[in-house]
Amino acid sequence: MPAPLQGIRVLEIGTLIAAPFAARLLGEFGAEVIKIEALGQGDPLRKWRKLHDGTSLWWYLQSRNKKSLALDLKAAEGLSIVKRLLADTDVLIENLRPGALEKLGLGWDVLHALNPRLTLVRISGYGQSGPYRDRPGFGAIGEAMGGIRYTTGEQGSAPARAGVSLGDSLASLHAVMGALLSLFNVRANGGVGQVVDVSLVESVFNLMESLVPEYDLLGHVRERSGGALPGIAPSNTYRTADGAFVVIAGNSDPIFRRLMQAIDRPDLGEAEAFAHNDGRAAQSALLDDAIEAWTRRHPIDQVLATLDAAEVPAGRIYSVADIVNDPHYQARDMLLDSQLPDGTPVRMPGIVPKLSDTPGRVDWQGPALGEHTDALLAGLGLSPDEIIGLRAKGVVQ
Missing domain, CATH: 3.30.1540.10 (formyl-coa transferase, domain 3)
Known part of the structure; x- marks a missing residue:
């Protein structure tokens, strides 16, 4: 059977974690994901955490099934290419600071006129409105201001953090949910595209259970409690x-x-x-x-x-060593045998959720910078000479 998102095109203008993770999840279920990367070094995630031959192992996971298009968004020709792609795109996911997309000439008024069926998913620290809108925001700040850091750690200790980028990943999951809701509205209800506004802070806050009514009605402030779950015992x-x-x-x-x-x-x-x-x-x-x-x-x-x-x-409590040697993880295909571009074998995390008839799949690991540039430009009708000319001008890589 065809993948559930086959025929859906996603354009990603984002770096590091929140927008790229959301796009990766859509790509695992059949969406064509085109990642726009800056010239030179591309997404900084290529150099984050542990590297293999100069490239992050996280990059290969985060960018699997994506096509890399390296171009200068500030060049008129580069912007023109993006607009041509967007004319036939279903979802644009970005995690620039609010207002940055508008400065590029890609504000919602422009995008909606270009493609009325386009869904624009915007991930930012605090959302596209409100007094904190223009503040820079990372996932760690979302965890702090969303409430979860205050409740994490031992009694009397400094607030602790989880060992992963929890705030970013929660925003990614909300972004995917919003994108799919908008797509459903377009496809099933004959609606038009809309803006999905995802805040890192609000994505964390959305998980905080009865924190607010407990405080509002009872004056109770949930504190750090170590490994326990206050009010639920044992x-x-x-x-x-x-x-x-x-x-x-x-x-x-x-x-x-x-x-x-x-x-x-x-x-x-x-x-x-x-x-x-x-x-x-x-x-x-x-x-x-x-x-x-x-x-x-x-x-x-x-x-x-x-x-x-x-x-x-x-x-x-499992370490990663426990995870990779666990028979249940193996039986559930949560450890996929793969290989890096140089042929080095490596295990990667499997796909969640499990669909019985149209499961997700991994077709390739994260691409080289600009690996798909020529093919994507040719798909827009550009000739080989035109592509060479754009490369000579420094518009594409």
Whole structure:
């Protein structure tokens, strides 16, 4: 069957994480993704994190299935090329600072007149309006101001961050959702294209559960709580006899009773005070102490085997080494065997979500800078001599 997004063209004018990750997700399900890169070095992500022969391994993952078109957007000829592409494009994804697209001559009024069916997805720190609109914003700032950093870390410690670019990735997921909603409106409802305004701060804030009503009605400020989940008990991280850590979530009523049986504390499982979550949450420290008293007497494998037999959700905290050697990850095709352009074999993350009839796929890893320039320009009807002329002028690479 054809891929679900086959026939959809996506143009990406973005760097690093938020816009490129969103475009990658669309490309994995069949969209043609054309990445516009600056002349010279291209996307800075090509040099981020760990490198192989001078190119980031993250780049190969983030830009898989994309076509690289290297050109000067500030040159009249370069802008003309982009407009010709946009005339037949379904989605434009950008993460420039608000107003930058307009300075290039690609404001929404221009784009909508050029292609009424075009969806413009705009990712920025604070959104396209509001008093903070013009501030520079990175994912880390989105995490800070979106509320998640304040709640992350141990009690009494400085706020912590996750070890990945969480703010950017959350914005990417919201951008994909917005793009697909707009595409559906165009294709199924006969609508026209629209602007999808995605803020890094708001994308993080959207995950913050009941934070606002708890504060508004109760004056409660959710604080840092380490591995626990305040108000939901028991749910925490516990140390085992061999020094490992296990996460145990026994916070539904029947699971809690099974957990207490498994750790030889049926007295707690049968206590009326702990029959429901509100009672358990009021004495969560007592329950955590009882659970850890049991986990510290047993190695991690025995803890997991016992809890699995009792049908209590539990899992060890995985490092990447644990992930790549895990049979479940392998069985779910979450570790894809691939190779870099020089033939070096490498495993890459698989595709999420899993579609039964039209699954996503990886056709190639991140391209060389400008690798598809000639083919894309030829597809617009430019002759070989015209392409050579543009290259001689420094418009394309």
